[in-house]
Amino acid sequence: MKNNINELVNKYGFPLYVYYENIIKNKIEILKNTFEKFEILYSYKANPNKEIINFLSANNIGADVASINEVKLANKMNISKEKILYSSPGKVEEDINYAIENSIIIANSYSELKMIDKICKEKNKKIKIGIRINPNVEFNEKNIFEIMGGRASQFGIDEETLLEKKEWLYSLEYIEIIGIHVYMGSGILNYKLICDNFRYILNIVDLCINKMNFNIKFIDFGGGFGIPYTKKKNKLDMKSLNSEINEIFKKEKRFNIDNIRLIIESGRFLTAEAGKFITKVVDIKKSRGEKYVIVHGGMNGFYRPNFTGVIHPTIVYNSSAENEKVTICGNMCTPLDIIAKDILLPKINIGDIIVISNAGSYGYTMSLLEFISQRQPKEIYIKNI
Ligand SMILES: Cc1ncc(COP(=O)(O)O)c(C=O)c1O
The missing domain is CATH 3.20.20.10 (Alanine racemase)
Known part of the structure; x- marks a missing residue:
């Protein structure tokens, strides 16, 4: 997974949404098996x-x-x-x-x-x-x-x-x-x-x-x-x-x-777990004892965590053994642009890739994509072949 993600970021840049068809396929099966006599509709609003x-x-x-x-x-x-x-x-x-x-x-x-x-x-x-x-x-x-x-x-x-x-x-x-x-x-x-x-x-x-x-x-x-x-x-x-x-x-x-x-x-049952939001650390700073990790694509890329107060599972791609408490924020000019506050992660460096899971629903479309005209996330769909 790590190599694939690195490859995707090298190829498409960041921030990036990656959707995995095999996971959607699996979720369809689960719903069909659970609701045997039902027709299923997908809620387009989710993604x-x-x-x-x-x-x-x-x-x-x-x-x-x-x-x-x-x-x-x-x-x-x-x-x-x-x-x-x-x-x-x-x-x-x-x-x-x-x-x-x-x-x-x-x-x-x-x-x-x-x-x-x-x-x-x-x-x-x-x-x-x-x-x-x-x-x-x-x-x-x-x-x-x-x-x-x-x-x-x-x-x-x-x-x-x-x-x-x-x-x-x-x-x-x-x-x-x-x-x-x-x-x-x-x-x-x-x-x-x-x-x-x-x-x-x-x-x-x-x-x-x-x-x-x-x-x-x-x-x-x-x-x-x-x-x-x-x-x-x-x-x-x-x-x-x-x-x-x-x-x-x-x-x-x-x-x-x-x-x-x-x-x-x-909506979300079918697609949330199929999507990852991927971004890169572009700056790190300490302010009055607190550590801020700045990435691209906060509220203008992945607004949902901010909006709901839910901290999604977050992985940092580095080999650090030491953990530290940080706040991950986007690069918008507003203090509201926080993805995860006081989250414990392996010690982060500028350039590290951050991967946030359960981002396949209400991720891209629910974000303030045009805000401050910053770069918008790309969406990549990985077929199940
Ligand atoms: C009427 C209606 N149907 C379906 C959905 C999809 O919800 P979920 O993505 O949680 O499945 C929503 C969500 O707001 C809704 O309002």
């Missing part, structure tokens, strides 16, 4: 790198997209329209116009539903869509980085408002609601929580089928499958997840689940 999405599409993975440009990206991958689910708040007419023909729209609010119906009426075109529902139950877990459902939020329609809106929903003549999307949160490492979430979503489906009389054809259960960013965290137990999910679906008798497409979506 829309063209070679990554091309490989995922070739492996029959659909697209969970959250902007019209992501819909277009998925279209370029030749993914069928039914497997492109477009769920985001704040869509505008232009988005809807394109999305009607090229994806399945998941409406996130009543006003969005109204706008879609109006546009369809103008086109005299009836369409089938999904709605995102914000469940009326909150995760009892503090360990999740991003909770996105079960509380007041800009995402989805509050579950408890559905029944009172039933008549109004049926007055929308040009749309038929055939799908449900629920997304509770990201970064879940406790499989029981995922199972509780699935159970609750099935209650929502029961409401939608048996009280709202929707002809439900697909359920997108979301996902939120986490990865252990640091060694202190445990992996998600996929074996237990598989057996409990199978049990849950075996027991479901309130409606005929066999005729419904079951869908999950995942």
